[in-house]
Amino acid sequence: RFKPLVLKVKQYGVAMRIGTNHGSLSDRIMNRFGDTPQGMVESALEFLRICRRYDYHDIILSMKASNPLVMIQAYRLLATRMDDEGMDYPFHLGVTEAGDGEEGRIKSAVGIGSLLEDGVGDTIRVSLTEDAVHEIPAAQTIAKPYNSRLAASRTAAAVPVQLRTSSTPSPKEARNPYDYIRRTSDEIQIGDLPLGGAQPVRVELAATVPLHDIERTMAEIENLTVPADANDPVCEIVRLRADSAEDLVALDTLATHLRAAEHAVPLSLQIPAPLLQTASTAPQVAKFITMPEAALAETAWREQARDVLDIAGQQGTVVEWALSLDTIPDDIRADYGETFEALARTAARLVACAPSSDAPIMLSVTTEMPVQAYRYIAAWLDAQDATVPLHLTTPPLSGHNDTLFQSAIGLGTLLSDGIGDSILIDSDCPPRTKIGFCYNILQAARLRMSKTELISCPSCGRTLFNLQTTTERIKSQMSHLKETKIAIMGCIVNGPGEMADADFGYVGSGPGKISLYVGKDCVERNIPDAQADERLIQLIKYHGKWVDPA
Template structure:
């Protein structure tokens, strides 16, 4: 059962309650270019978005929203429009006259003084915010209170630090004012490029709203998720986990791609998740499940990656992540094969079904049908168990066994089943390592990425699973293995490649984001130990790069600021020289590795 929220009317659609999840996206055009913005908004709508957001940097851009809305109607479109406001409360006042929803960011709606008290800050907010609420009431316009981790206000940072508590407090402060003013036509969001932080903060927000007897509709999204595989996996881990727990009424998948690419991915994310039961006590602590050390499965090690090569007529070591005989950073840790092979690399651990297992050659694999405990042994072995059908057998296991469980999941509600399986293990105090095994029939790589990340990501975010195994007979073995590593990276459980944090772009973007992101990735993608941010402007730039090592941020037309963490190191670098300047900055701090050495 989905977490039941109130309903908010946005134009002619309803968000929240028992309404279907609403997909939305955002234009990237300059708002004052009315025709281009109208064309792009229509493309987004035709791609599946029920609501389109448009940035309004200032009053001039907000005034352009009137013409955009009118031209859309002239062309036969009446889908709702949302204005995206940062830094300029007057732009919000203007936009409230023309659009169906206004989004404000508490982190920059007004500028707070460094010396003002916290209470003085509340009074200052009310001075600017209440007139906006009055305008919204007058024009029957909805409001989104959209808090971004990357632009948390300084007063919140001082009081709470860079924590989920600060993000939630920023949102609740504005919600309390809305309640005082009897304004309830609301949608709220808490976003971050960090999937774990985003999940933590949204869970905490739901908990705090419950305490305050609030249930406003929730907009979900992982901001600055990136493009391609990265964007899909991170969005699926963050948003998919929450959707599976019954949280979320409207979603956006933020991709550094053309905006019309976003709605189809969002629809797949909805299709691959279930509106699960929301537990009364959401997990707010993120202590990993304590497991007994079994081989290299331990709390001290990152989750292991397994590949199942049974049934493959032929496969190469390249399929397993080896290149020219050398083990790559994304080589699997274990491979399940029908018989032990002397031809496979010695660094690759082989798992062999018990019928073909020879002592001293690899590790034995049992299943529920052929496993019988005969004697105590210190040798590591694996047991395949069905997370539903094998519970009677699991009840007979104990912590003395040198076992790693491979928990098999089919595509019918896998998230709920694996969550329940871990609850059973917890109730039994069974501390054996678990490899989660999704048996997928997806026939495209994108489908596998979204399905696996949305349904298995939480097992690693919450520190429950010790390994991952994806099985799929429709896709190349290398794609399946890469997706497994991608799920771990998106869940922040195991880093095996450079992480690029890049925004989707909007009317504020100061350079060709897709082109520049591609160039940055091509130049720095061998730096597996680094996170690098590529941001179109300063709205979220420095903040969303809070845990990135380096950042490339638009500072003005043709100008780039370069960051080390959240500190700007080089200002107003000509864009033509910025990639080389970023390389020099990385070298200056001793983090550069030559491509052939990484």
């Protein structure tokens, strides 16, 4: 049945996109591979081979899934299989039925950005349940840095990137690009909060008020860690900064006030190593963020690192070694320059200092190329069987749009690869905005579900109800169901095939009529739309997934 179409488009010189839907694979493919990335790839290759048999090559491919992890894995596997078979057809990227608002944009940025970071992808679409014109600026924002890199690579006089790659081969990575496996890390305690190992990825945020303003700092900590209502996510670790002895005095006063208020939030403290060494008493916090001074000779550098670890070990404080280009020791910089390898060798030296101390350690990196840097360091650590937890942080970001997309791409890519035990967004956005971004990124990466996952299509000429108002209405009634995925589809043509990841489906089946699904099975047909919301709630209750709003 496919052959006549191939011959016709070849005759007229028309290009064809072959799109494989995660939820509508053939029975034959399902029986062999299931609804997996491998099944999607095998289905696409079957059609490709038919096209090639008739010498038709004007083809672009898409792997359609609403789950960013499935989409990422499918495209990576397809790229590899096509390389094996000598194929080089372009890819169209998109997270299908991504939804609306921040959630839809973040989910799209995680899926599309992860692949663009790998050099995979030729066209993109951000599929939003909004007016179609809103998709364009979102897609342009995601594509812009990659198009800029491409343009620079074609220019002989291109500005050199700040962080050069290493001249030696990269270490073999433990991560599997075709399957999600979380990187092995030690479980440590940040105060009373377990982090790393099998624990959830934690959310940390930096306070913006200076330490000496104790009253405002107290208010900010409360704003970050106390939910406005029961369903609001909160910051789990609050980061403070001390640059002077006066700041340490203020920190001691702040800690006293927090204890009096019975506010037991873990505090981390960014502090220069010399200030920590000379402090009259060690700051009572759950984590120090610091680095030995880069200008010290190697022996003195190691001594300073051990001093920090000893101070932390005496009170059970974690040490986060905060790597950056500026903190590469001078002797390593002289041999390896400002490269990933220099950062990795710095990390390895710090890890080597740790066994003599009781202080648990973790590592972070601040660079303009976080994905490449963290991947390289994770691979370097894995090659040495070093299971140090990794704290992911963005480079400094500015503005709502830049923060949303760049944090989703940078953090989401690494989290989708199984890298990262805690995250922090460094931005001038309001704190509550950054908390929301963090939890939406974790949900897009399928690591922490903090709200209902809505899978909703962008609407088309077949749509049988107003998708935008329906999505908003269902979201307002059901967004508190944290472990539930609901698909809202405009019609029965593509709907069931594009909601493979959903627990429940709300699908237009005719004018004024809705059909309800459990998984891929239609359980109620042609319900009047005025009754559909309540029937969906009853269906969710019947399957034991409903909880009353707090």
